[in-house]
Amino acid sequence: xxxxxxxxxxxxxxxxxxxxxxxxxxxxxxxxxxxxxxxxxxxxxxxxxxxxxxxxxxxxxxxxxxxxxxxxxxxxxxxxxxxxxxxxxxxxxxxxxxxxxxxxxxxxxxxxxxxxxxxxxxxxxxxxxxxxxxxxxxx
Amino acid sequence: xxxxxxxxxxxxxxxxxxxxxxxxxxxxxxxxxxxxxxxxxxxxxxxxxxxxxxxxxxxxxxxxxxxxxxxxxxxxxxxxxxxxxxxxxxxxxxxxxxxxxxxxxxxxxxxxxxxxxxxxxxxxxxxxxxxxxxxxxxx
Amino acid sequence: xxxxxxxxxxxxxxxxxxxxxxxxxxxxxxxxxxxxxxxxxxxxxxxxxxxxxxxxxxxxxxxxxxxxxxxxxxxxxxxxxxxxxxxxxxxxxxxxxxxxxxxxxxxxxxxxxxxxxxxxxxxxxxxxxxxxxxxxxxx
Amino acid sequence: xxxxxxxxxxxxxxxxxxxxxxxxxxxxxxxxxxxxxxxxxxxxxxxxxxxxxxxxxxxxxxxxxxxxxxxxxxxxxxxxxxxxxxxxxxxxxxxxxxxxxxxxxxxxxxxxxxxxxxxxxxxxxxxxxxxxxxxxxxx
Numbered sequence: 001x002x003x004x005x006x007x008x009x010x011x012x013x014x015x016x017x018x019x020x021x022x023x024x025x026x027x028x029x030x031x032x033x034x035x036x037x038x039x040x041x042x043x044x045x046x047x048x049x050x051x052x053x054x055x056x057x058x059x060x061x062x063x064x065x066x067x068x069x070x071x072x073x074x075x076x077x078x079x080x081x082x083x084x085x086x087x088x089x090x091x092x093x094x095x096x097x098x099x100x101x102x103x104x105x106x107x108x109x110x111x112x113x114x115x116x117x118x119x120x121x122x123x124x125x126x127x128x129x130x131x132x133x134x135x136x137x138x139x
Numbered sequence: 140x141x142x143x144x145x146x147x148x149x150x151x152x153x154x155x156x157x158x159x160x161x162x163x164x165x166x167x168x169x170x171x172x173x174x175x176x177x178x179x180x181x182x183x184x185x186x187x188x189x190x191x192x193x194x195x196x197x198x199x200x201x202x203x204x205x206x207x208x209x210x211x212x213x214x215x216x217x218x219x220x221x222x223x224x225x226x227x228x229x230x231x232x233x234x235x236x237x238x239x240x241x242x243x244x245x246x247x248x249x250x251x252x253x254x255x256x257x258x259x260x261x262x263x264x265x266x267x268x269x270x271x272x273x274x275x276x277x278x
Numbered sequence: 279x280x281x282x283x284x285x286x287x288x289x290x291x292x293x294x295x296x297x298x299x300x301x302x303x304x305x306x307x308x309x310x311x312x313x314x315x316x317x318x319x320x321x322x323x324x325x326x327x328x329x330x331x332x333x334x335x336x337x338x339x340x341x342x343x344x345x346x347x348x349x350x351x352x353x354x355x356x357x358x359x360x361x362x363x364x365x366x367x368x369x370x371x372x373x374x375x376x377x378x379x380x381x382x383x384x385x386x387x388x389x390x391x392x393x394x395x396x397x398x399x400x401x402x403x404x405x406x407x408x409x410x411x412x413x414x415x416x417x
Numbered sequence: 418x419x420x421x422x423x424x425x426x427x428x429x430x431x432x433x434x435x436x437x438x439x440x441x442x443x444x445x446x447x448x449x450x451x452x453x454x455x456x457x458x459x460x461x462x463x464x465x466x467x468x469x470x471x472x473x474x475x476x477x478x479x480x481x482x483x484x485x486x487x488x489x490x491x492x493x494x495x496x497x498x499x500x501x502x503x504x505x506x507x508x509x510x511x512x513x514x515x516x517x518x519x520x521x522x523x524x525x526x527x528x529x530x531x532x533x534x535x536x537x538x539x540x541x542x543x544x545x546x547x548x549x550x551x552x553x554x555x556x
Contacts, residue, residue: 016317017310021158027476028448032295039294049351059444063480073327155456156449161393166337167309171434178433188490198305202341212466297438
C-alpha cells in the first residue's frame with residue numbers, strides 16, 4: 001500500500017458475531033466490514049443512495065491479505081480509498097488497522113453497473129474529479 | 140411439542156460459520172437454518188419458488204428455546220412442520236435434534252403476503268388441504 | 279412493553295449485509311443487532327469483558343415480534359433494558375425503533391453461566407443493584 | 418484455472434440467506450461456502466477434525482473473481498482442490514459452477530498452524546503424498 005491518505009477512516013469495535021470459534025475475526029467478516037465502507041464511500045461521493053436504477057459499484061474481483069489476527073472487542077480502525085480508476089471501473093483499497101498497524105488489507109476491482117439493466121456505466125466527470133482529488137490515479 | 144410427525148426431517152452437519160467464539164452454534168444461526176426449512180417447505184407445498192409477485196410466508200413472530208448446546212461438525216437433524224393455520228397465516232414449528240434429542244426448538248407465526256403489494260393473501264384450498272394432511276389443526 | 283426507560287439507546291444505520299433479497303432487514307439479523315446490545319450492556323454493568331472464565335449471559339429463550347419492515351440505509355435506534363431478574367437469570371428486552379416507532383421488539387431469557395465449567399452463577403449484589411436501579415423487577 | 422481435477426465437487430442450492438438485496442449471492446457468502454470446502458477437504462485428508470491443538474489451515478491470503486451472478490435457489494456445484502504446496506503452506510483453489518460454467522473462482526494461501534501455540538507446522542508426509550496424488554505441484 002502506498003502513502004496515499006485514506007478517504008474514510010473510522011473506528012470500529014469487533015463484534016461477537018464477527019468472530020469464529022478460534023476467537024478471531026473470521027476471514028469473510030472482514031469483507032462485510034469493507035462492504036460497508038464501499039457503500040458509504042460510493043454514496044458520499046455520488047451523492048445518492050445505492051439503488052437498482054442508479055449506477056453502483058459491483059465487485060468483480062477482490063483480494064485480501066490477513067496479516068495479524070484480531071479478536072473480540074478489539075478497538076480497530078476501518079479505512080478505504082480509491083487507488084485508481086478507468087472508464088467504468090475503479091480499484092478500492094481497504095484496511096483494518098489496530099494500534100496503527102494493518103491487520104487486514106484488501107483491494108476490490110469495482111465495476112460501475114446499473115443493476116436493473118446490467119449495463120456498465122462510465123464514471124461521471126464529478127466522480128472522476130472526486131477520485132483524483134482523493135489521490136487516485138487514472139488508468 | 141406434540142407427537143405430530145415432522146414434514147421435513149433432514150441431516151445437517153454444523154458448519155464452522157455457524158459457531159461463535161464459545162464453540163457453539165450461535166443463537167441467530169439456528170434461525171437461518173430454520174429459514175431454509177421454511178422456504179423449502181413452502182416451495183414444496185405451494186409448488187412454486189418464492190418470488191415477490193407470489194404469496195409467500197413472512198415471519199411476524201418467532202420464539203426459540205435453546206435447550207442444549209451444539210458444536211462444530213456435530214451431525215444433527217433439522218425438522219419442521221405446520222402446527223396450525225388460520226385464514227392468512229400459519230404456525231411453523233422447527234427443531235434441531237441431536238441423537239434424537241431436541242437441542243433447539245422454535246415456532247414462527249408466518250403471514251402469507253405478496254411482497255410486491257404487501258397484501259395478506261388467504262391460504263389456497265390446496266395449501267389448507269396439505270397442511271391438514273400433515274397433521275396441522277385449523278384455527 | 280412497559281414505560282420503563284431504555285438502559286441503552288443508540289443510533290444505527292441499516293447495513294447492506296443486514297438486508298435480504300426482499301430489501302428488508304432479515305429476521306435473523308435483528309437478533310445479531312440485539313446480541314451487540316446484550317454484550318455491551320453486560321460488559322458495562324459487570325465492568326468486565328465477556329470471557330470464558332467469567333460469568334456471562336447465555337440465551338436460553340428468545341422471542342421476537344416483527345412489527346414493521348425496515349430497509350437498507352434506514353436510520354434507526356437500537357434499545358435494550360433488563361425487565362426482570364431472578365437468582366441466576368434475567369429477562370432482557372430489546373427494540374429497534376424508527377421515527378420513534380418500534381419495528382421489532384424482542385425478549386431474551388439469559389442465564390448467567392460460566393462458559394468454561396457450564397455452571398450457573400448467581401447474579402452479584404452489584405448486578406442486582408444495577409438492574410433494580412435501571413427499573414427491573416425481581417422475581 | 419488448469420485442467421487439474423477437482424478433489425471435492427458437490428451440489429449446493431443457493432440459500433435465501435446467501436443472497437443480498439440485489440437478489441444475487443453476496444460476494445462474502447462465496448467465501449463462507451468455500452470455507453466449508455476447505456474444512457471438509459482438510460479433515461478428509463488429515464483424518465482428524467479441526468481443533469485448536471492440531472495443525473489446521475489458516476487463510477493468509479484470498480483472491481476471488483466474480484464472473485457471473487448467481488441467484489436464489491440456483492442449483493450449483495461447489496469445487497475445491499490443492500493446486501500447490503510448500504513446507505508449511507498450500508494453495509487451495511475453489512469454484513462455484515453453474516451449468517458447468519464457473520461463476521466464481523478463488524484461491525487461498527493457507528498456512529498450516531497450531532491454533533493454541535500459533536506455530537507453523539510442516540505438512541506431514543501423508544498430506545504431501547495426498548496433495549501430490551490429487552495433482553498438486555510442490556514449490
